[in-house]
Amino acid sequence: MSETVFTRQPHLSPLSDAERVEILQDPGFGKVFTDHMVSIDWTWSEDGGAWHDARVEPYGPLQLDPAAAVLHYGQEIFEGLKAYRHADGSVWTFRPEANAARLNRSAERLALPQLPEEMFLASLRAQLEADQAWVPTGEGQSLYLRPFMFAAEAFLGVRPARQVRYMVIASPAGNYFGGELKPVTIWVSRDLARAGKGGTGAAKTGGNYAASLLPQLQAAEKGADQVVFLDETHDDSIEELGGMNVFFVYEDGRLVTPELTGTILEGVTRSSILQLGRDMGMSVEERRVTLAEWAEGVRTGAITEVFACGTAAVVTPIGRLLDGDDVIESTGGTEVAMKIRAELEGIQIGMVEDRHGWMHRLV
Ligand SMILES: *Cc1c(COP(=O)(O)O)cnc(C)c1O
Numbered sequence: 001m002s003e004t005v006f007t008r009q010p011h012l013s014p015l016s017d018a019e020r021v022e023i024l025q026d027p028g029f030g031k032v033f034t035d036h037m038v039s040i041d042w043t044w045s046e047d048g049g050a051w052h053d054a055r056v057e058p059y060g061p062l063q064l065d066p067a068a069a070v071l072h073y074g075q076e077i078f079e080g081l082k083a084y085r086h087a088d089g090s091v092w093t094f095r096p097e098a099n100a101a102r103l104n105r106s107a108e109r110l111a112l113p114q115l116p117e118e119m120f121l122a123s124l125r126a127q128l129e130a131d132q133a134w135v136p137t138g139e140g141q142s143l144y145l146r147p148f149m150f151a152a153e154a155f156l157g158v159r160p161a162r163q164v165r166y167m168v169i170a171s172p173a174g175n176y177f178g179g180e181l182k183p184v185t186i187w188v189s190r191d192l193a194r195a196g197k198g199g200t201g202a203a204k205t206g207g208n209y210a211a212s213l214l215p216q217l218q219a220a221e222k223g224a225d226q227v228v229f230l231d232e233t234h235d236d237s238i239e240e241l242g243g244m245n246v247f248f249v250y251e252d253g254r255l256v257t258p259e260l261t262g263t264i265l266e267g268v269t270r271s272s273i274l275q276l277g278r279d280m281g282m283s284v285e286e287r288r289v290t291l292a293e294w295a296e297g298v299r300t301g302a303i304t305e306v307f308a309c310g311t312a313a314v315v316t317p318i319g320r321l322l323d324g325d326d327v328i329e330s331t332g333g334t335e336v337a338m339k340i341r342a343e344l345e346g347i348q349i350g351m352v353e354d355r356h357g358w359m360h361r362l363v
Pocket of ligand 1: 240242243267309311312
């Protein structure tokens with residue numbers, strides 16, 4: 001397959017160096033966007049449809065028909081990965097092939113077209129070629145890349161859209177939860193779920209996030225930072241947070257994460273941590289973990305750490321669990337979580353050997 005060619009329309013008045021440097025001091029998360037964006041359109045045809053009009057343009061609002069199917073039926077998917085500046089100035093991303101594959105698994109479930117891996121990788125390169133000055137250099141900082149695909153066709157009938165757009169936008173990122181890394185409090189959603197059997201839980205799609213917002217609000221009312229969802233069909237098994245997977249560290253050196261059941265999103269961070277755990281000589285398990293096991297494990301000391309993981313927040317220790325009126329205080333341990341975090345971030349920023357070939361140079 002030939003390399004995707006992008007037409008390039010540079011921004012005529014990009015942010016000044018001084019303004020950009022000011023923003024990169026403390027970018028927060030998802031608040032500021034770079035000067036450019038990437039788009040590729042897809043149009044259906046009898047013999048399968050095709051991607052066309054790949055372009056890099058100044059970042060700005062879209063002109064979208066009010067009948068665009070995404071606004072009505074939520075046919076959309078997204079990805080999230082980061083670009084890291086290495087000491088020699090080069091810019092790299094982490095396991096983008098895994099994101100490309102997941103985008104296509106999500107696309108299949110949402111009846112959106114497949115995007116060739118080459119096109120996905122070329123779109124990230126095109127974004128970075130235009131905006132490489134936006135990759136911050138501060139500790140823990142990166143440029144968050146947000147590829148996404150949505151139904152752009154103006155049509156209110158219910159069927160997969162015949163006009164689809166794939167885009168990439170980018171946003172400089174610091175610490176996801178803001179400020180110092182401190183253990184987060186989690187609230188168990190007993191009544192509301194983000195996903196169900198046969199649904200879209202394993203796809204990275206906006207609808208799952210929409211379903212998580214009310215429980216997230218309830219969590220916040222209880223004083224928690226995040227909500228944890230349970231497997232509705234298997235009573236008290238832990239699934240994941242609204243946008244992060246969960247790990248348990250056992251006193252005897254086991255590293256356990258809930259198995260993929262079709263309702264859990266398969267995180268790239270999750271699978272990387274399973275590998276890093278093995279590398280560190282831990283025995284890793286993917287299996288059901290019930291709330292009762294969590295409570296009991298913390299009480300007896302069998303579970304020494306619980307942490308959440310995902311691209312945005314990397315690895316974040318979970319300090320306490322609120323379940324109705326019950327409070328499960330963790331042991332407060334963060335040693336393994338921090339060790340894994342340091343290893344992962346070390347690989348990503350080019351300070352630890354990339355022994356699994358995970359890094360991919362963009363510019
Ligand atoms: C994106 C996402 C994750 C984390 O995936 P990573 O590839 O590690 O960033 C976990 N859960 C949900 C629901 C997600 O959307």
